[in-house]
Amino acid sequence: MEIQGKVALVTGAAVRVGRVTALTLAERGADVAITYLEGEPWQGTVVEIEARGVRALALPLDARDPAQVRRVVNDVVAAFGRLDILVNNASVWLSSPFVDITYEAWRTAIDVNLTGPFLVSQAAAPHMLAQGAGVIINMTDLSAFQTWRKGAHHAASKAGLVALTKVMAAELAPTVRVNAIAPGTVLLPPDASDEKRRWAEENSLLKRVGSPEDVAATVIFLVERDFVTGAVYFMDGGRALV
Numbered sequence: 001m002e003i004q005g006k007v008a009l010v011t012g013a014a015v016r017v018g019r020v021t022a023l024t025l026a027e028r029g030a031d032v033a034i035t036y037l038e039g040e041p042w043q044g045t046v047v048e049i050e051a052r053g054v055r056a057l058a059l060p061l062d063a064r065d066p067a068q069v070r071r072v073v074n075d076v077v078a079a080f081g082r083l084d085i086l087v088n089n090a091s092v093w094l095s096s097p098f099v100d101i102t103y104e105a106w107r108t109a110i111d112v113n114l115t116g117p118f119l120v121s122q123a124a125a126p127h128m129l130a131q132g133a134g135v136i137i138n139m140t141d142l143s144a145f146q147t148w149r150k151g152a153h154h155a156a157s158k159a160g161l162v163a164l165t166k167v168m169a170a171e172l173a174p175t176v177r178v179n180a181i182a183p184g185t186v187l188l189p190p191d192a193s194d195e196k197r198r199w200a201e202e203n204s205l206l207k208r209v210g211s212p213e214d215v216a217a218t219v220i221f222l223v224e225r226d227f228v229t230g231a232v233y234f235m236d237g238g239r240a241l242v
Helices: 016-027 043-050 066-080 103-131 152-172 194-202 212-224
Strands: 007-010 031-036 056-060 085-088 134-139 176-183 232-235
Touching: 007 016, 007 066, 016 031, 016 043, 016 085, 016 212, 031 043, 031 066, 043 056, 056 066, 066 103, 085 103, 103 134, 103 152, 103 176, 134 152, 134 212, 152 176, 176 212, 212 232
Parallel strands: 007 031, 007 085, 031 056, 085 134, 134 176, 176 232
Antiparallel strands: none
16 A cells, blocks of 8 residues: 555554554654643654644543544544554553452453454444555464463453454455554663663663564554455564574
């Protein structure tokens, strides 16, 4: 799909990887809508999107709420006239030993990381099908393929998202293509210790940490390559093989 002149929606895009993805799509000529949580600094992202000569829209969204999801997707279509690209980026990371995971924590992981992308995709797909084309990209991670201690709820949500990606690709083909990206360590927390950075570097075949730009470039690749669907692309420096 040619990105110039298209409309993209990136969830959870006020900061970090989502923000870079939104700006990269804008640089390619797409009008970009982003969603954010209350309190996140979304205004600067909107300014930067518009500085690239395209239109921007920012909407608050708790993707666990079906009514909010439908309203956001409808608002994007009303504002821009169409919806071509959806990047389900909004996510939460929770960590706890298996025996200590509370029901509330389990529900939060599943609802944000799996139910959210399901709801947004289900709201967006009819618009894409009606206009004759669309691309959906889900952000999973390596926990869907590796055994991460203290991450059972997170891993279950991300593994479910991989399965959802494949089923969506099969059901929405040939009109809508659906793929997923599994990043490795591409952005450490601001307060990450030197020890954490060294660990991330050592647990990569390339012996370095990636960047949000690496993930955004993979988004561009998956949007533009019209013969790719139902795939999961690892952007991890080889960490999945370590």
